[in-house]
Amino acid sequence: xxxxxxxxxxxxxxxxxxxxxxxxxxxxxxxxxxxxxxxxxxxxxxxxxxxxxxxxxxxxxxxxxxxxxxxxxxxxxxxxxxxxxxxxxxxxxxxxxxxxxxxxxxxxxxxxxxxxxxxxxxxxxxxxxxxxxxxxxxxxxxxxxxxxxxxxxxxxxxxxxxxxxxxxxxxxxxxxxxxxxxxxxxxxxxxxxxxxxxxxxxxxxxxxxxxxxxxxxxxxxxxxxxxxxxxxxxx
Amino acid sequence: xxxxxxxxxxxxxxxxxxxxxxxxxxxxxxxxxxxxxxxxxxxxxxxxxxxxxxxxxxxxxxxxxxxxxxxxxxxxxxxxxxxxxxxxxxxxxxxxxxxxxxxxxxxxxxxxxxxxxxxxxxxxxxxxxxxxxxxxxxxxxxxxxxxxxxxxxxxxxxxxxxxxxxxxxxxxxxxxxxxxxxxxxxxxxxxxxxxxxxxxxxxxxxxxxxxxxxxxxxxxxxxxxxxxxxxxxxxxxxxxxxxxxxxxx
Numbered sequence: 001x002x003x004x005x006x007x008x009x010x011x012x013x014x015x016x017x018x019x020x021x022x023x024x025x026x027x028x029x030x031x032x033x034x035x036x037x038x039x040x041x042x043x044x045x046x047x048x049x050x051x052x053x054x055x056x057x058x059x060x061x062x063x064x065x066x067x068x069x070x071x072x073x074x075x076x077x078x079x080x081x082x083x084x085x086x087x088x089x090x091x092x093x094x095x096x097x098x099x100x101x102x103x104x105x106x107x108x109x110x111x112x113x114x115x116x117x118x119x120x121x122x123x124x125x126x127x128x129x130x131x132x133x134x135x136x137x138x139x140x141x142x143x144x145x146x147x148x149x150x151x152x153x154x155x156x157x158x159x160x161x162x163x164x165x166x167x168x169x170x171x172x173x174x175x176x177x178x179x180x181x182x183x184x185x186x187x188x189x190x191x192x193x194x195x196x197x198x199x200x201x202x203x204x205x206x207x208x209x210x211x212x213x214x215x216x217x218x219x220x221x222x223x224x225x226x227x228x229x230x231x232x233x234x235x
Numbered sequence: 236x237x238x239x240x241x242x243x244x245x246x247x248x249x250x251x252x253x254x255x256x257x258x259x260x261x262x263x264x265x266x267x268x269x270x271x272x273x274x275x276x277x278x279x280x281x282x283x284x285x286x287x288x289x290x291x292x293x294x295x296x297x298x299x300x301x302x303x304x305x306x307x308x309x310x311x312x313x314x315x316x317x318x319x320x321x322x323x324x325x326x327x328x329x330x331x332x333x334x335x336x337x338x339x340x341x342x343x344x345x346x347x348x349x350x351x352x353x354x355x356x357x358x359x360x361x362x363x364x365x366x367x368x369x370x371x372x373x374x375x376x377x378x379x380x381x382x383x384x385x386x387x388x389x390x391x392x393x394x395x396x397x398x399x400x401x402x403x404x405x406x407x408x409x410x411x412x413x414x415x416x417x418x419x420x421x422x423x424x425x426x427x428x429x430x431x432x433x434x435x436x437x438x439x440x441x442x443x444x445x446x447x448x449x450x451x452x453x454x455x456x457x458x459x460x461x462x463x464x465x466x467x468x469x470x471x472x473x474x475x476x477x478x479x480x481x482x483x484x
Binding site (some may be wrong): 011012015046100104105106108110111112113114219 | 280283309310312313315317319320321323324325326337338339340341360366460
């Protein structure tokens with residue numbers, strides 16, 4: 001029912017357009033830093049662990065690059081970044097909308113005749129669905145790139161083997177699969193916290209509770225979607 | 236004019252409003268008074284549709300709001316100005332953006348026309364040159380005034396003020412009361428003020444409705460109220476020892 005209101009016809013398209021741009025900046029560009037840091041360390045650690053595990057075995061060295069690429073593109077970038085954003089963006093959305101609810105700002109919107117769910121939630125969902133795939137693509141490059149830096153500076157493997165590994169048997173659908181997941185995750189990590197924030201009642205304590213619940217539920221839903229989509233798209 | 240006919244409202248097993256009927260006249264300041272928890276705010280929220288009534292009808296200039304669809308309600312709501320107890324200003328917007336907001340959403344005015352209207356409304360509430368301030372930079376009284384400026388920005392036919400004096404010092408309370416009363420007359424609005432402030436009752440109560448435990452116990456004007464024989468109303472009015480002393484002297 002709330003989603004029906006969220007996606008009903010906007011009062012003024014230009015206002016919503018401006019809000020979407022603002023949200024793209026707040027939710028997307030504002031998350032670039034944390035995405036970059038996590039991706040770099042994630043890629044570096046996967047590379048080191050894989051290299052350490054296969055050291056001295058019959059497994060070819062390029063497997064390190066191959067494993068890093070597959071892990072980063074198919075799983076770590078879309079899913080881990082979604083889980084991190086569920087915490088960062090999700091708590092932000094739930095607490096912001098929840099605070100507006102308990103301070104009667106949402107009632108003020110309703111009385112003015114504004115479609116409050118549409119005005120508050122629609123731009124966030126659209127912005128996240130649009131910008132998160134870009135964040136994930138950046139994360140993929142940074143993760144795989146961090147592995148390359150490890151191969152250069154750690155001495156664990158030959159950088160040329162790493163490059164060969166990341167290009168070996170590359171299936172472009174892996175990226176498509178990751179981006180499809182990202183769109184679903186983006187929808188979940190904005191709509192679930194928005195729902196919790198919108199139906200907050202009480203005061204500051206309840207806003208905190210809504211925020212926590214929003215992060216927990218959206219994280220669980222991300223994991224669930226991940227399982228379902230993996231089953232549907234890769235098997 | 237706003238009329239409510241036999242409205243009832245319950246939250247679970249708790250009946251908050253019991254068969255209440257009132258006529259709120261145009262061009263007058265109509266006061267809903269009563270102790271905390273008597274149902275004053277719930278009535279206003281039922282009138283504007285934030286709560287659905289369980290029984291009865293709410294009529295805006297004769298049109299039954301309770302039976303309207305969302306689109307029709309939206310049109311009525313554009314004619315409503317509402318000042319909340321906590322002001323409900325949008326934190327992320329400046330004073331100017333707050334007052335301009337309903338116009339941005341629903342009017343076809345140019346930016347210049349909107350700015351002129353914002354400046355007029357802010358001047359009217361005694362807050363000129365505060366356009367760039369944010370709600371966090373305003374005092375309680377200033378927030379209430381900006382709340383009123385936002386409420387009148389669209390030239391509403393109906394104005395609701397929920398506890399406009401709560402948390403304010405006596406002087407600012409008088410200023411807010413005078414402001415509400417004067418804009419009611421100036422714009423010929425139907426104004427409903429929820430209050431438990433006796434100064435407001437005696438100063439601006441063109442029509443006063445007293446609620447007690449979810450029922451309407453009395454109605455009249457500010458001149459009648461001190462002569463009432465209604466026990467519950469007398470207890471409410473003379474609860475303050477200060478007023479008792481004044482009347483005894």
